[in-house]
Amino acid sequence: MRPQILLFGDSITQQSFRSGGWGAAVADIYSRKVDVVLRGYGGYNTRWALFLLHHIFPLVSATPPVAVTIFFGANDAALLGGTGKKQHVPVNEYKENLRRIVQHIKNLSRNTLVVLITPPPIDQQGRREFARSQYGDKASESPDRTNEVTGAYAEECVNLARELGLLQSIYGPKCKKLKVGRKILKSFLDSYPCRSIFLHSDGLHLTPEGNAVVSQEVVKIFDEAGFSDLPYDFPQHSEIDGENPEKAFLQQCAAV
Amino acid sequence: MRPQILLFGDSITQQSFRSGGWGAAVADIYSRKVDVVLRGYGGYNTRWALFLLHHIFPLVSATPPVAVTIFFGANDAALLGGTGKKQHVPVNEYKENLRRIVQHIKNLSRNTLVVLITPPPIDQQGRREFARSQYGDKASESPDRTNEVTGAYAEECVNLARELGLLQSIYGPKCKKLKVGRKILKSFLDSYPCRSIFLHSDGLHLTPEGNAVVSQEVVKIFDEAGFSDLPYDFPQHSEIDGENPEKAFLQQCAAV
Numbered sequence: 001m002r003p004q005i006l007l008f009g010d011s012i013t014q015q016s017f018r019s020g021g022w023g024a025a026v027a028d029i030y031s032r033k034v035d036v037v038l039r040g041y042g043g044y045n046t047r048w049a050l051f052l053l054h055h056i057f058p059l060v061s062a063t064p065p066v067a068v069t070i071f072f073g074a075n076d077a078a079l080l081g082g083t084g085k086k087q088h089v090p091v092n093e094y095k096e097n098l099r100r101i102v103q104h105i106k107n108l109s110r111n112t113l114v115v116l117i118t119p120p121p122i123d124q125q126g127r128r129e130f131a132r133s134q135y136g137d138k139a140s141e142s143p144d145r146t147n148e149v150t151g152a153y154a155e156e157c158v159n160l161a162r163e164l165g166l167l168q169s170i171y172g173p174k175c176k177k178l179k180v181g182r183k184i185l186k187s188f189l190d191s192y193p194c195r196s197i198f199l200h201s202d203g204l205h206l207t208p209e210g211n212a213v214v215s216q217e218v219v220k221i222f223d224e225a226g227f228s229d230l231p232y233d234f235p236q237h238s239e240i241d242g243e244n245p246e247k248a249f250l251q252q253c254a255a256v
Numbered sequence: 257m258r259p260q261i262l263l264f265g266d267s268i269t270q271q272s273f274r275s276g277g278w279g280a281a282v283a284d285i286y287s288r289k290v291d292v293v294l295r296g297y298g299g300y301n302t303r304w305a306l307f308l309l310h311h312i313f314p315l316v317s318a319t320p321p322v323a324v325t326i327f328f329g330a331n332d333a334a335l336l337g338g339t340g341k342k343q344h345v346p347v348n349e350y351k352e353n354l355r356r357i358v359q360h361i362k363n364l365s366r367n368t369l370v371v372l373i374t375p376p377p378i379d380q381q382g383r384r385e386f387a388r389s390q391y392g393d394k395a396s397e398s399p400d401r402t403n404e405v406t407g408a409y410a411e412e413c414v415n416l417a418r419e420l421g422l423l424q425s426i427y428g429p430k431c432k433k434l435k436v437g438r439k440i441l442k443s444f445l446d447s448y449p450c451r452s453i454f455l456h457s458d459g460l461h462l463t464p465e466g467n468a469v470v471s472q473e474v475v476k477i478f479d480e481a482g483f484s485d486l487p488y489d490f491p492q493h494s495e496i497d498g499e500n501p502e503k504a505f506l507q508q509c510a511a512v
Binding site: 001014015017018019020021024025027028031032035037038040042043045048051052055056075085086087193208225234236237238240242245246249 | 258265270271273274275277280281283284287288291294296297298299300302304307308311331341342343392447464490492493494496498501502505
């Protein structure tokens with residue numbers, strides 16, 4: 001009945017309905033206008049995401065989503081020498097996988113708004129402390145992710161968005177300054193410190209402040225596309241006449 | 257593809273995806289298992305909700321929701337002499353409207369779990385202060401809602417749930433002790449004060465703490481019904497072999 005926005009990604013999407021999460025914020029902002037569908041898969045990289053593509057976005061779908069956010073890379077960028085090596089996907093393959101995901105969605109509907117989101121920066125010190133808190137002395141000395149490598153993935157995400165002419169939300173990583181993405185970096189990035197309140201103590205996931213950055217940026221894109229002007233699905237209560245409530249409903253739908 | 261839980265109610269449902277909201281918490285807990293569909297209509301009473309019934313729950317639906325929460329009454333209980341008089345619905349009609357909603361959903365599917373939620377208590381002092389903050393000296397001296405009247409609606413909600421043999425979540429209102437519902441009041445209710453941290457400064461809507469009470473109680477009911485045992489929609493990343501990822505996906509779905 002309502003248009004759908006689908007959030008496709010890894011744990012940063014899966015956890016986006018936690019308190020202060022960016023997905024829930026998007027759902028709240030468009031409540032009574034759009035349904036937000038959560039399709040986040042913790043630990044997934046783009047290689048594994050491809051297995052889901054035809055299931056999550058069947059080509060025979062009668063009503064394709066009005067928008068899809070694609071938010072991968074945090075796991076693709078896991079280092080081959082670290083504890084997340086199973087998740088590693090080479091950066092060129094990451095870019096091509098993203099391209100396949102975008103093209104599949106565009107095959108569903110040319111009108112679907114696709115928003116590519118770069119992986120967030122890594123707080124390496126936080127990541128190290130997190131590993132120690134989990135594994136004590138057995139914690140690996142080698143990092144599982146670095147800001148520099150994740151930055152290279154973010155860069156390719158930006159490059160792809162530019163090649164495909166997509167609207168895009170970019171919020172990472174300041175530590176490695178993205179020359180290529182410099183001009184399209186939004187102002188809030190300029191205050192994005194390396195060890196930042198935007199990143200959870202595990203150095204990878206987002207705090208409520210980090211979530212707010214994502215939701216504000218995504219909503220800005222959606223509003224530019226006119227989503228805030230979408231109609232409410234039923235009359236607002238101020239439009240309902242207490243004596244003749246059926247009037248307001250007859251205007252928008254057949255009364256029961 | 258995934259089973260759906262539908263949240264049907266007034267503003268306390270519509271706002272349940274705000275930071276700390278009970279709806280988002282339910283969506284987070286069952287992420288990758290169930291889709292939570294938000295159908296909250298700010299300001300609505302049960303009389304107006306009936307106009308939506310066939311639209312939100314079409315009888316021809318191929319896949320009825322596995323569960324529906326029905327959370328009305330806060331507006332039905334608005335006083336005839338107050339600023340919310342347009343929203344007022346007599347308590348007997350409220351109960352019969354709720355009965356029609358439940359029966360309609362049960363006609364969809366006998367297997368749908370229906371959870372009736374009573375309206376929360378009213379903080380009359382908070383409500384008065386809120387009116388003053390909005391309208392200054394022009395604020396009405398008559399209350400728009402009282403805890404006693406809302407309590408009577410909560411009582412009828414409990415009575416109906418008992419008549420229909422429904423699982424139920426009850427969290428209100430302690431100020432007027434519900435004799436009839438006493439035995440089924442959960443322990444957390446015993447610490448539910450009249451002017452409480454569970455109620456927003458407007459005296460009507462829920463704080464994050466109040467939201468947590470609702471989500472915990474609703475999730476308890478869902479888990480008793482086995483929802484936590486529902487399968488993940490795709491393999492967890494720990495089950496995926498990095499060398500042969502297709503294996504895990506072939507077990508659950510045809511690979512692309």
